[in-house]
Amino acid sequence: MPVTPLALDRFDRHILDIVQQEGRISNQELADRIGLSPSPCLRRVRALEEHGLILQYRAEVDARQLGYQLMALLHISMDQHTPERFDNFERHIREIPNVIECLIITGQAADFQLKILVRDMDDYQHLLLHVINRIEGVTGAHTSFVLRRVFEHRPVPTERP
Amino acid sequence: MPVTPLALDRFDRHILDIVQQEGRISNQELADRIGLSPSPCLRRVRALEEHGLILQYRAEVDARQLGYQLMALLHISMDQHTPERFDNFERHIREIPNVIECLIITGQAADFQLKILVRDMDDYQHLLLHVINRIEGVTGAHTSFVLRRVFEHRPVPTERP
DNA sequence: GAGATAATTGGCAGAATATATCTTTTTAAT
DNA sequence: ATTAAAAAGATATATTCTGCCAATTATCTC
Numbered sequence: 001m002p003v004t005p006l007a008l009d010r011f012d013r014h015i016l017d018i019v020q021q022e023g024r025i026s027n028q029e030l031a032d033r034i035g036l037s038p039s040p041c042l043r044r045v046r047a048l049e050e051h052g053l054i055l056q057y058r059a060e061v062d063a064r065q066l067g068y069q070l071m072a073l074l075h076i077s078m079d080q081h082t083p084e085r086f087d088n089f090e091r092h093i094r095e096i097p098n099v100i101e102c103l104i105i106t107g108q109a110a111d112f113q114l115k116i117l118v119r120d121m122d123d124y125q126h127l128l129l130h131v132i133n134r135i136e137g138v139t140g141a142h143t144s145f146v147l148r149r150v151f152e153h154r155p156v157p158t159e160r161p
Numbered sequence: 162m163p164v165t166p167l168a169l170d171r172f173d174r175h176i177l178d179i180v181q182q183e184g185r186i187s188n189q190e191l192a193d194r195i196g197l198s199p200s201p202c203l204r205r206v207r208a209l210e211e212h213g214l215i216l217q218y219r220a221e222v223d224a225r226q227l228g229y230q231l232m233a234l235l236h237i238s239m240d241q242h243t244p245e246r247f248d249n250f251e252r253h254i255r256e257i258p259n260v261i262e263c264l265i266i267t268g269q270a271a272d273f274q275l276k277i278l279v280r281d282m283d284d285y286q287h288l289l290l291h292v293i294n295r296i297e298g299v300t301g302a303h304t305s306f307v308l309r310r311v312f313e314h315r316p317v318p319t320e321r322p
Numbered sequence: 323g324a325g326a327t328a329a330t331t332g333g334c335a336g337a338a339t340a341t342a343t344c345t346t347t348t349t350a351a352t
Numbered sequence: 353a354t355t356a357a358a359a360a361g362a363t364a365t366a367t368t369c370t371g372c373c374a375a376t377t378a379t380c381t382c
Binding site: 026027028038039042 | 338339340341342
């Protein structure tokens with residue numbers, strides 16, 4: 001996607017600032033706020049999309065109201081650190097909709113950190129023991145429950161380097 | 162916001178499924194996809210917004226292209242577990258734009274897990290030693306660097322309980 | 323199950339918005 | 353200063369949004 005790195009000026013940064021918080025803002029309102037007319041504003045938004053600076057637009061939904069009362073961070077260790085093991089684990093983990101994030105990390109006993117949404121403890125217990133622990137190569141699993149989300153999904157800063 | 166829990170039918174769930182992945186979809190297209198005409202479709206979207214089921218719309222931007230090459234998970238332990246200590250920490254941490262997520266967790270030596278975006282190691286070193294470690298009450302800090310994001314920001318599942 | 327009531331859908335019209343094209347202005351370089 | 357290139361602004365057309373009303377569907381009561 002990024003043919004050329006694309007130099008961002010203050011208009012572009014301002015657009016990114018705004019759409020990170022108001023993804024459905026109209027182009028007219030956006031143009032007003034950044035101080036351009038609608039045409040060049042829309043052109044810039046399209047360019048940011050084409051260059052992959054804007055990856056996608058998403059609605060954030062309230063997991064609680066959908067019945068997902070419990071969030072857990074699960075640290076997973078693998079027996080072997082081979083690409084095959086990791087690929088296989090990733091393929092399996094992708095199939096579990098409750099796993100909303102999967103990171104490969106250093107600095108822990110674990111290899112993966114998963115962010116998991118479940119309805120309750122029973123739900124979690126089942127997922128851990130009967131689904132995740134059964135994936136080949138998983139030797140360890142350590143759970144941290146999230147007591148409170150102080151904040152999540154904050155915008156990426158846009159000031160110059 | 163949630164006056165009444167709001168019973169969700171298959172149309173509502175379908176809407177949530179779609180807007181979680183295509184936050185800027187037009188109402189007409191959305192209506193087409195869920196199999197309703199635009200009017201009731203828009204009414205449902207508005208109702209989901211009012212009830213707080215849709216919290217907000219957001220553009221996801223590519224942090225890498227903005228110069229944030231490094232993501233870290235930082236586990237913070239506090240000396241005292243008093244509301245004052247925690248409140249004070251949260252107030253300070255909110256002021257740091259590089260911290261894009263802050264969770265209070267169990268199951269670790271730590272009390273907080275922070276998700277941090279920085280440009281490079283120098284940047285991280287400065288943030289850790291000169292900003293975060295200096296917040297009152299912080300006694301421990303353990304860093305995990307993110308080697309790879311297998312996936313992030315996956316949609317919340319919407320099937321019935 | 324019939325009838326009444328409430329809730330929800332669909333269609334339509336006017337307003338707002340998006341989008342493509344063209345012209346003008348600004349910027350940069352020689 | 354002149355030219356070329358890039359970006360902004362204006363305008364017209366097409367699309368989309370949004371509020372209102374009639375028609376349909378679902379629900380409840382007896």
